[in-house]
Amino acid sequence: MAAFLELDKVSKAFGAVTVADNLSFAVQQGEALGVIGPNGAGKTSMFNLITGTLSPNAGQITFDGADVTHNSAAKRCRAGMARSFQVPQPFSGMTVFENAMIAATQAGGMHGTEAEQFCLDVLNQTELLDRANTLAGGLTLLGRKRLELTRALCAKPKLLMLDEIAGGLTEAECRSLVQTIKDIHARGVTIIWIEHVVHALMAVVDKLMVIDFGRKIAEGEPRTIMDSPEVQEIYLGIAADA
Amino acid sequence: MTPSDFQVTRSSPFTKAIAVIGLLILIVLIAAPYWAGRADMRLMGELFLYLALASLWNLMAGYAGLVSVGQQAYVGFGGYMLFALTIFGGLPPVVAIVGAGVLGALIAVPVALLIFRLRGAYFAIGTWVIAEVFRLSFAQVSALGGGSGSSLPVGIVRSLASSRAGREHLSYWLALASAVIVIAAVYLFLRSRNGLALTAIRDNELAAGSLGIDIWRTKFIVYLVTAALTSMIGALIFLQKLRISPDAAFSVNDWTAFVIFIVVIGGIGTIEGPIIGTLIFFALREALADLGTIYLMVLGAVAIVIMLKAPNGLWGLIRARFDLELFPLSYRVKPSKSDMKG
Numbered sequence: 092m093a094a095f096l097e098l099d100k101v102s103k104a105f106g107a108v109t110v111a112d113n114l115s116f117a118v119q120q121g122e123a124l125g126v127i128g129p130n131g132a133g134k135t136s137m138f139n140l141i142t143g144t145l146s147p148n149a150g151q152i153t154f155d156g157a158d159v160t161h162n163s164a165a166k167r168c169r170a171g172m173a174r175s176f177q178v179p180q181p182f183s184g185m186t187v188f189e190n191a192m193i194a195a196t197q198a199g200g201m202h203g204t205e206a207e208q209f210c211l212d213v214l215n216q217t218e219l220l221d222r223a224n225t226l227a228g229g230l231t232l233l234g235r236k237r238l239e240l241t242r243a244l245c246a247k248p249k250l251l252m253l254d255e256i257a258g259g260l261t262e263a264e265c266r267s268l269v270q271t272i273k274d275i276h277a278r279g280v281t282i283i284w285i286e287h288v289v290h291a292l293m294a295v296v297d298k299l300m301v302i303d304f305g306r307k308i309a310e311g312e313p314r315t316i317m318d319s320p321e322v323q324e325i326y327l328g329i330a331a332d333a
Numbered sequence: 334m335t336p337s338d339f340q341v342t343r344s345s346p347f348t349k350a351i352a353v354i355g356l357l358i359l360i361v362l363i364a365a366p367y368w369a370g371r372a373d374m375r376l377m378g379e380l381f382l383y384l385a386l387a388s389l390w391n392l393m394a395g396y397a398g399l400v401s402v403g404q405q406a407y408v409g410f411g412g413y414m415l416f417a418l419t420i421f422g423g424l425p426p427v428v429a430i431v432g433a434g435v436l437g438a439l440i441a442v443p444v445a446l447l448i449f450r451l452r453g454a455y456f457a458i459g460t461w462v463i464a465e466v467f468r469l470s471f472a473q474v475s476a477l478g479g480g481s482g483s484s485l486p487v488g489i490v491r492s493l494a495s496s497r498a499g500r501e502h503l504s505y506w507l508a509l510a511s512a513v514i515v516i517a518a519v520y521l522f523l524r525s526r527n528g529l530a531l532t533a534i535r536d537n538e539l540a541a542g543s544l545g546i547d548i549w550r551t552k553f554i555v556y557l558v559t560a561a562l563t564s565m566i567g568a569l570i571f572l573q574k575l576r577i578s579p580d581a582a583f584s585v586n587d588w589t590a591f592v593i594f595i596v597v598i599g600g601i602g603t604i605e606g607p608i609i610g611t612l613i614f615f616a617l618r619e620a621l622a623d624l625g626t627i628y629l630m631v632l633g634a635v636a637i638v639i640m641l642k643a644p645n646g647l648w649g650l651i652r653a654r655f656d657l658e659l660f661p662l663s664y665r666v667k668p669s670k671s672d673m674k675g
Binding site (some may be wrong): 142144164166168173176180182185186187203207210212215220224246297 | 335336339341382528529530532533535536537539540542544545546548551602624663664665666
């Protein structure tokens with residue numbers, strides 16, 4: 092079976108800074124892949140390459156059976172990708188509900204009351220329903236992160252890409268977030284999740300990948316990967332010292 | 334609370350009341366030839382044309398982020414097309430106005446392909462350069478009077494209406510119609526699915542692109558529609574002036590600087606802003622008419638004070654304080670009254 096998303100020797104450099112170095116990996120349909128790595132390892136850049144915000148210097152990206160390497164971000168989104176941004180990018184002058192409506196109508200292809208009802212359901216799920224009429228620019232950081240998730244979900248994606256949405260959450264909030272993502276995954280949505288909050292990640296993903304200096308260091312069963320000496324050294328070196 | 338306890342609305346009793354008041358004002362304005370003097374009608378006609386130009390510039394700069402300082406290119410182009418289509422094409426003036434709009438959209442295609450390669454300040458400068466190219470090109474056309482311009486032949490003017498009063502009424506109604514059509518078009522566009530996309534682009538291009546919005550295409554459509562309507566208004570302006578010259582037709586002061594002033598003081602990125610801005614601009618202009626050049630200095634001072642004290646314009650100030658909107662564009666989520674639901 093062909094992979095749902097596949098990166099084949101993707102490279103990207105800004106002058107001397109390499110953010111992706113011969114990066115190859117595949118995600119199967121329905122899979123949940125976790126991505127970890129130190130700050131500046133190239134995790135968000137990898138998302139930018141997959142979604143089309145950045146275009147690679149070399150390599151090929153295939154999504155849902157089609158070569159999307161040269162497609163715009165908008166086209167890839169309409170093909171079924173949706174992402175959250177690590178640094179929230181709300182439509183500040185619009186309300187939370189309107190932010191959701193944009194995703195539902197533009198990316199999700201829904202119309203009228205169908206779109207409105209869908210947005211209400213998602214807002215309920217992400218616990219933003221009581222802030223529906225708040226201007227997105229007036230939300231707290233936590234609210235903005237939830238809005239990122241809301242918009243990504245309203246796009247009705249086949250591939251959901253989450254970029255550090257658990258950071259800064261309380262224990263209870265984190266549990267409810269994990270439950271939300273588990274529910275979405277259970278519906279068959281393929282997920283790639285970049286996260287520093289490792290225990291949240293471990294509760295959801297089937298596979299874990301470690302990235303450093305734009306290179307894939309390790310990939311495999313989450314527990315095995317976390318226990319491997321390489322990962323302990325590169326990624327958890329700080330934690331081991333403490 | 335569950336999602337079924339909520340409903341989504343776009344209008345409110347307030348906006349419905351505003352719609353009724355707006356309609357009443359429109360009826361009074363349509364009847365102006367029966368209650369207003371000749372000078373007043375002339376002034377109102379000019380006001381409507383500026384309102385239309387300002388609403389279009391606002392759609393482009395305030396929503397699509399296309400800050401053009403070269404819209405005089407289309408005002409002048411439309412004016413010249415009116416003269417060319419009536420004098421050489423033999424078309425009736427009202428048909429020529431529509432023709433000017435079609436030709437404006439056509440000429441906007443290559444212009445857009447060229448200047449859309451530029452970003453931010455470079456885009457603004459590029460639009461100005463294009464407008465200068467238009468001005469210099471039309472100054473070369475000797476059939477249209479070259480650098481000194483030409484007048485609309487008496488026969489064409491008479492074809493509008495036989496009496497002078499009839500012509501004045503017709504140009505007043507055309508000006509009023511252009512303002513109403515432009516504002517209605519902007520409102521309906523912004524309420525549509527494409528309008529939602531445009532508003533998203535206004536707020537955050539990165540996120541808009543990642544949510545499936547084709548930014549280039551959306552901006553291109555806005556630019557083309559704006560060019561077409563601006564050309565039609567240009568044709569209308571010079572149908573009233575009856576005389577055209579390159580300097581008058583492509584005046585950056587008259588057709589862009591004043592328009593930017595109107596939009597900025599009124600509130601950029603809102604439909605209401607250009608309406609308030611136009612009223613203030615004309616009130617200031619009439620009040621200061623006797624002061625000569627001091628009038629322009631006062632306008633500049635007003636613009637600076639408003640930009641410092643109310644960066645979102647006067648409408649931005651009002652909206653922030655009272656949470657009002659005259660044109661219902663936003664969505665409101667309200668608890669639904671289950672006893673009222675069937």
